Amino acid sequence: MAAQPTGPPAAERDADRTREEILAVATREFADKGYDGARVDEIAAKMSTTKRMLYYYFGGKERLYIAVLERAYTVIRSLEQQLDVEHLDPEEAIRQLAELTFDHHESHPDFIRLVSIENIHRAEHIARSDTLSGLANPALDVLTRILERGRAAGVFRPDADPLDVHMMISAFCVFRTANRHTFNAIFRRDMLDPTRRAHYRAMLGELVLSYLRPH
Amino acid sequence: MAAQPTGPPAAERDADRTREEILAVATREFADKGYDGARVDEIAAKMSTTKRMLYYYFGGKERLYIAVLERAYTVIRSLEQQLDVEHLDPEEAIRQLAELTFDHHESHPDFIRLVSIENIHRAEHIARSDTLSGLANPALDVLTRILERGRAAGVFRPDADPLDVHMMISAFCVFRTANRHTFNAIFRRDMLDPTRRAHYRAMLGELVLSYLRPH
DNA sequence: CCTAGAATGTACGAACTAGTTAGTTATACG
DNA sequence: CGTATAACTAACTAGTTCGTACATTCTAGG
Numbered sequence: 001m002a003a004q005p006t007g008p009p010a011a012e013r014d015a016d017r018t019r020e021e022i023l024a025v026a027t028r029e030f031a032d033k034g035y036d037g038a039r040v041d042e043i044a045a046k047m048s049t050t051k052r053m054l055y056y057y058f059g060g061k062e063r064l065y066i067a068v069l070e071r072a073y074t075v076i077r078s079l080e081q082q083l084d085v086e087h088l089d090p091e092e093a094i095r096q097l098a099e100l101t102f103d104h105h106e107s108h109p110d111f112i113r114l115v116s117i118e119n120i121h122r123a124e125h126i127a128r129s130d131t132l133s134g135l136a137n138p139a140l141d142v143l144t145r146i147l148e149r150g151r152a153a154g155v156f157r158p159d160a161d162p163l164d165v166h167m168m169i170s171a172f173c174v175f176r177t178a179n180r181h182t183f184n185a186i187f188r189r190d191m192l193d194p195t196r197r198a199h200y201r202a203m204l205g206e207l208v209l210s211y212l213r214p215h
Numbered sequence: 216m217a218a219q220p221t222g223p224p225a226a227e228r229d230a231d232r233t234r235e236e237i238l239a240v241a242t243r244e245f246a247d248k249g250y251d252g253a254r255v256d257e258i259a260a261k262m263s264t265t266k267r268m269l270y271y272y273f274g275g276k277e278r279l280y281i282a283v284l285e286r287a288y289t290v291i292r293s294l295e296q297q298l299d300v301e302h303l304d305p306e307e308a309i310r311q312l313a314e315l316t317f318d319h320h321e322s323h324p325d326f327i328r329l330v331s332i333e334n335i336h337r338a339e340h341i342a343r344s345d346t347l348s349g350l351a352n353p354a355l356d357v358l359t360r361i362l363e364r365g366r367a368a369g370v371f372r373p374d375a376d377p378l379d380v381h382m383m384i385s386a387f388c389v390f391r392t393a394n395r396h397t398f399n400a401i402f403r404r405d406m407l408d409p410t411r412r413a414h415y416r417a418m419l420g421e422l423v424l425s426y427l428r429p430h
Numbered sequence: 431c432c433t434a435g436a437a438t439g440t441a442c443g444a445a446c447t448a449g450t451t452a453g454t455t456a457t458a459c460g
Numbered sequence: 461c462g463t464a465t466a467a468c469t470a471a472c473t474a475g476t477t478c479g480t481a482c483a484t485t486c487t488a489g490g
Contacts, residue, residue, distance in 0.1 A: 015467065034335050036251035040448060050469055052450085061448065115397050116331055120249050123396035133400055140402075163402060164418065167390070174394060175386030181338035182330050185348055187355075187378060203379065210425040230437070255478060265439055270479070 019057050021047050026054075027068045031110035034117045035065055035125075062125070069118060070131045072111050079104065080139045090150030094212065095205040097143060098169050102201050105173035106192070112177045140166050147212075156212045165208065172204050234272050236262050241269075242283045246325035249332045250280055250340075277340070284333065285346045287326050294319065295354045305365030309427065310420040312358060313384050317416050320388035321407070327392045355381050362427075371427045380423065387419050 025047045029038045040061050044051035058064040083100065085093040105112055118126060126132045143162050150156030176191045184190045191200065240262045244253045255276050259266035273279040298315065300308040320327060333341060341347045358377050365371030391406045399405050406415065 018467080034249060034251060036249060037335075039446090041446090049467095051448095052469065053467080055449065056467075113335065115394070116335060119394050119396045120328065120331060120335070121396075123400040126397060126400040134403075135401060137401065163404060167398070167406070168387070168422065170394075171386045171390030172383070175382070175389055178393075179330070179334050179385075179389060181334045181336075182341060183382070185338040185341040186350060186352065188349075189378060191382070207383065207422065207426050210428075210430070211422050213425070215425070233437080254476090256476090264437095266479090267439065268437080271437075276478070 015057075018049055018053055021049070022054055022057060022064070023068060023071055026064050027072060027110060027114075030065055030068055030117070031113040035121060038065075066125050066129050069114060069125060070129055072114050073132055073135060076104075076108065076111055077135065077138060080137070083139060083142050085142065086145060090146055090153060090155055091209060093146045094150070094208055097139070097146065098205045098208050099201055101139070101169050102173050102204055105177050106197075109177060112174060115174070116178050137166075150212065154214070157214045160212055165212070168208060168211070169204065172207065176200060230272075233264050233268055236264070237269055237272060237279070238283060238286055241279050242287060242325060242329075245280055245283050245332070246328040250336060253280075281340050281344050284329060284340055285344055287329050288347055288350060291319075291323065291326055292350065292353060295352070298354060298357050300357065301360060305361055305368060305370055306424060308361045309365070309423055312354070312361065313420045313423050314416055316354070316384050317388050317419055320392050321412075324392060327389060330389070331393050352381075365427065369429070372429045375427055380427070383423060383426070384419065387422065391415060 022043070026038075026043050029043045029046065032038075038061075040051060040054065043064075044054060047054075054064060058067055083097065085096045085100075088096060140162060143166055147156060147160055147162055147165065151158050151160070180191045190196075237258075241253075241258050244258045244261065247253075253276075255266060255269065258279075259269060262269075269279060273282055298312065300311045300315075303311060355377060358381055362371060362375055362377055362380065366373050366375070395406045405411075
């Protein structure tokens with residue numbers, strides 16, 4: 001139901017383009033203000049079409065929000081699929097995986113905010129989405145294989161669980177971006193200050209590796 | 216302006232009691248629904264007095280929310296002040312500090328939610344509160360002293376920064392509670408499941424200590 | 431006992447907000 | 461060329477939400 005069969009794409013009356021624009025504006029607005037803070041009229045005002053189209057294509061505020069979440073997760077997952085660290089030795093692979101995750105979180109603040117917002121709502125919208133509720137994570141598969149190789153080589157402790165390690169990495173990266181505001185307000189240190197970036201990036205790698213090494 | 220001078224405390228017409236009840240109900244409501252999701256009328260309905268009192272004592276929704284934040288932080292800080300781990304050797308002190316922080320986060324889910332909510336709002340309310348914006352953290356002082364002792368004894372690496380270590384611990388604990396819903400929706404693992412509690416608690420201690428030990 | 435002022439309750443309204451109704455224009459296709 | 465239908469627009473509405481005006485009751489101090 002997409003893809004113009006012949007001729008150049010019409011500048012006006014392009015359903016796909018309209019849908020995409022609504023999603024893009026809505027993503028920014030929901031990430032910025034939260035689900036309850038976002039205003040349908042505000043989203044409408046910021047796009048080149050009207051509010052009616054938002055209801056035409058998505059059916060309502062909540063379903064638009066779910067569509068936003070679905071697209072955001074899809075984008076992130078497709079990026080994760082490009083991970084290519086399996087040719088490295090286990091230690092270096094872990095370090096790279098951690099640092100790529102680190103970079104990743106830093107360059108997608110909207111996604112992190114959407115996840116925080118969704119947690120405030122106890123993931124009720126994710127639960128309502130078939131697309132999202134059981135969505136596998138390619139980064140976790142990569143991590144699982146690295147751990148196995150490291151265990152076999154005797155450089156990693158044998159009891160390390162992939163999901164636990166993934167959680168450690170996520171916790172560090174998510175906290176750094178998601179909690180930066182209160183952290184900065186209380187401790188007067190901006191965790192996202194560019195001058196501290198290299199320090200935190202290296203620290204995460206060390207943290208994970210020092211945990212993984214057999215004692 | 217409190218403390219009845221003579222006679223038994225009046226069951227009705229007790230300004231302090233009314234204030235406290237409003238704060239308690241508002242805390243639950245804001246933590247549950249977020250700032251924009253919370254409804255003034257809903258808070259009013261759940262308390263034994265009327266909405267008028269909320270405006271009489273706090274002036275409005277936003278100022279009530281700030282008062283809620285101030286009280287929540289104050290409570291947490293006073294609990295932190297009771298930390299008593301300085302008599303232990305550095306390694307054991309760190310482990311205990313981490314585990315107490317862990318317990319702490321688990322037993323104050325409302326506080327964690329309020330912090331997440333405040334981060335969605337980029338800490339704008341904390342910034343507006345004189346009480347909160349520069350509030351020192353007793354746990355950080357304790358941590359600083361432990362690290363110093365450990366460094367002197369040669370059991371900790373010399374370049375470990377107290378605030379970084381505090382951040383590591385917080386990241387782990389906050390992520391486990393604040394992001395449990397999306398994590399569970401995606402990975403089908405409840406990080407707060409009681410049967411996994413001991414595992415995570417021990418893991419945090421190991422994580423921090425393996426990072427701190429000189430390599 | 432009386433009064434000033436603090437504390438409380440009721441009822442209401444102005445502004446906002448999600449969603450809809452009713453109608454219009456462009457485009458694909460025979 | 462004509463028409464069915466997808467894409468689109470503007471104006472409106474029903475319900476909500478924060479906040480307030482006004483009336484009332486309790487309590488401390490003289």
